Amino acid sequence: MPKHAAAAKVATGTNRKIRRANAALPMSDNPEGLSEAPTNTLFGQPASANAATGQKRPRAAATTDHAPLKVKRKQRAAAPKADPAASLQVKASSLQSKKRDVPSGGSSAVTSTKLVRPHAEVVERSTKIWEKLRTDKTSDAERTQLVDEVLQLFEGKEFEVLQKHDAARVMQSCFKQGESSQRDALMRGLKGQLFKLALSHYGHFLLLSIVRHGSAAHKQQLMTELKGHVAELFVHAEGSAVLQLMYTDVASTSQKHAMYRELWGIEFGMLQSASAQGEAKTLKALFESEPLAKPRVFKRMEILLSKAARKGLSSTALHQRAMAELIEYGDHDQRTELVSVARDSAVHIMHTRDGARVACGCVRHGDAKDRKAVLKAMKDHVSDAAQDPYGVLVLCTALAAVDDTVLLNKALLAELRPKLLEIATHAHAKLTLLQVLAPFSTRYFTAEQLAVIGEVDPRVSKKAPEQRRLELLVHLLPPLCDLCSANAVALACSPHGGAVFFETANAACDGATNAAEGRTRMLDALASKATExxxxxxxxxxxxxxxxxxxxxxxxxxxxxxxxxxxxxxxxxxxxxxxxxxxxxxxxxxxxxxxxxxxxxxxxxxxxxxxxxxxxxxxxxxxxxxxxxxxxxx
Structure with a gap:
């Protein structure tokens, strides 16, 4: 008979015996057949005499043979009194302290130090030398000797020790205060590793020191090793700082164009100059030579720009240049999306040429909400922006493109009115007034300034330019006429104030402005001072x-x-x-x-x-x- 069949037969017999025993039990207060009835039962009050006396009955045994059964319960593991990781750390610390007691000549002490902190002994010695090196009392000859000692300590392991904060500070000081031969030796030790160093949290500071204090050969070596890695540095926190300084302080015009082309794609950045694409300096030139490249270039640059913006790297010169060209040469939908991303940071970068191009693009192509956001961000800073050579162009763009003249009066003109004399006699700030008095006049605006301001987009600026100008003159002409009447001599003696005086008189000639009386008053005031x-x-x-x-x-x-x-x-x-x-x-x-x-x-x-x-x-x-x-x- 199989084993499982035998087990089933035994189980069936056991069940029959249990049923017979239950049938033989009398109806009583102890149906479970316990030796003692429980003190409290679900079947009513106990019938024994002990219930009347109030004495407690002993608990019944839970077995049929009247012997108590010992139940073995599964015990929980005791909670650890301390964190296992912390205890391991304590053990490691105690072990390390014991190993420190070993004499310095022992191999175990050296081994433990290397395991815990590579190059620790060398770095410690260099920091002691650095304390003497950086003081003003150290002579030039002694300083040269100290730099040699540090370079000998770090020879062959320059890249490794530059990953440490204290060693990186020492190396920066050595490069800054060392002689040209010592700097050359340090650059030879780092040859082929400058790109990796640019991505290092501490090491990239040495590259910044090289840009500031290095020779032309050192900077060219750095430029050569970073070539082909611009896109990676562009979106890296430390690398972008190195890239920014290289782009603004080291790169020539042709090198700047080459660095910018790497953002388009590796196939454009590495092409030879003999190619038409290699000579392209702007996206416009690229799209004219290869129209099919526009979708993939735009997609790649949008990915890079959005990634850099999320990391807070939108203030770099390359980022501003790329964003400005994307807004300028993109189609309507692309511009709308880019403006919504760039509008919040536009005010913080409009003091540079490309930053002003971005801000002007946001005002030109943005909707009413975007424009209001840009103007609102300039609150309490309009006067400062007007006195900036590029910030004033953003104000001029707003005066030329925003249809809501009530908003312009409250956001811009209201802050300029208390400082009209200062604004009118300032070389840059006067352009805000002249943009309303003589819009886009080549007598006052250079070709470059007009290119940054750009043309008004008729799809978002619905109001006629002349109507917008007349609405602004209603708010601007009366205070300007009063200014010219009260300060005729000061304005006449200023090359900038004279232009504002002349254009104010011309604008007041228009009958639609109702400023004829003010024009007569200001002209009489100037004529009366002619012989003064x-x-x-x-x-x-x-x-x-x-x-x-x-x-x-x-x-x-x-x-x-x-x-x-x-x-x-x-x-x-x-x-x-x-x-x-x-x-x-x-x-x-x-x-x-x-x-x-x-x-x-x-x-x-x-x-x-x-x-x-x-x-x-x-x-x-x-x-x-x-x-x-x-x-x-x-």
Whole structure:
């Protein structure tokens, strides 16, 4: 019979015996057949006499043979009194302390030190030397000797010890204070490992020291070893710092283009210059030569830029250049996505050329929400941005592209109004006013500045440019007219303030601005100061001259006389009695402008024709041109 069949037969017999025993039990208070009824049972009160006396019954045995059964319960493992890792660490520390007691000549002590901290002895000796090396009391000869000692200690293991903080500090000091031969020896020891060193947390500081204090050969060695790894350094926290300094302080123009091309893809960065793609300096040139490359280049650069932005590396020059070109040459959908990413950091990078290109692109191509975010980020800093050579271009772009003129008035113009005199006489800040008074005028904006500002995108800027300008002039012209009336002399003597004065007078001529009264007031104020004595050279009182003959103010008088007949009449009325004297004193250019103005030409000609001989004999500036004009009118 099989074993499992025998086991089943035994189990069946056992079950039958249990059923017979249960049937033979009488109905009682102890149905389980215990030797003693329990003190508390689910079947009612106990029927024994002990219940009446209140005595406790002993617990019944849980076995049929009246012998108590010892139940073996599974015991839990006791919780450790300490962390196993901590206990191991304590054991290791005690073991290490015991090994330190071994004499220094023992092999066990040396072995344990090497296991715990490689090159520990060498690094410790170098730090002691460094304490003498970095003091000002150390002589040049002693310093050279100390650098030699450190280099001998680190010979053959320069890269390994540069992974340690204290050793890296020592190496930086050696390179900075060492002689050229010592620096050359250190660079030879690191040859072929500079790229790995650029990714090191401590080692990359030596590369920064090489860029700052190294020779042209050292920098070229660094440039050569980093070639082909720009994309990896671009998104690395330490590597990006090395890349930034190399790009801004070391690389030539052609090398900058080569570094930038590596972001497009390895196939573009490593091409020879003989190739058309290798000569491409911008994405525009690349896409014109190879249109099919646009999708993959854009995808790669978007991945790199987003990864760098997540790590907080969006302020590097290469990142700004790449972002600016992506916004400029991308299609509408790509621009929209890029602007939403770049708008928050645009204000922090707009002090550089490429950073300003990014910020201007966000304002030009962003929607109302993006533009508002950029303007809101400049709150309380508009005046500072206006005085920055690139920050002012972002303000000009906002004044040219944002349709919400109420927002512009509150966010920009409201912060400029309290400082109008300072803004009007500043070389860069004046452009914010001139962008409204004379938009995109090549007389005041250079070609490079206009390229950074860019053209307004009609898909997001719906309002007509002239309508936007008139709405801004309503807020800007009244305070400007008041400024010109109260500070006519200060503005006239400033080359920047003179431009603001002239364009304010021109803008006030438009009947739609309702500023005719203010224009008359400011022109009269300047004409009344024409004969006032002012300093010819800034605040220095020496060399005072009439305002008419001031080298800068005279240009403003000439332009206003040619443009505004009422100003020419008012000015002539103050000069007529001594017109010939003014010509001899250096105001011949202003008199020539009065001669060319239709409102005053006849009166000036009548007054000066009898004095042609005296004008011809004068050596004052402008007399020859005035004389030629007078003779031509005879």
């Amino acid at each position: 004595m002012v300093s010819a050279y800034g605040e220095d009182d020496s060399g005072r001259t009439p305002l008419l003959t001031h080298p800068i103010a005279a240009r403003l008088f000439k332009r206003l006389a040619q443009k505004h007949p009422e100003f020419a009449l008012g000015l002539l009325s103050r000069m007529r009695s001594k017109l010939l004297d003014w010509v001899k004193q250096g105001a011949a250019w202003v008199v020539l402008a009065l001669l060319e103005s239709p409102a005053t030409a006849a009166k000036v000609r009548k007054h000066l024709l009898p004095s042609v001989a005296e004008i011809e004999a004068s050596s004052a500036q402008g007399c020859r041109s005035l004389l030629a004009s007078l003779k031509g009118l005879k």
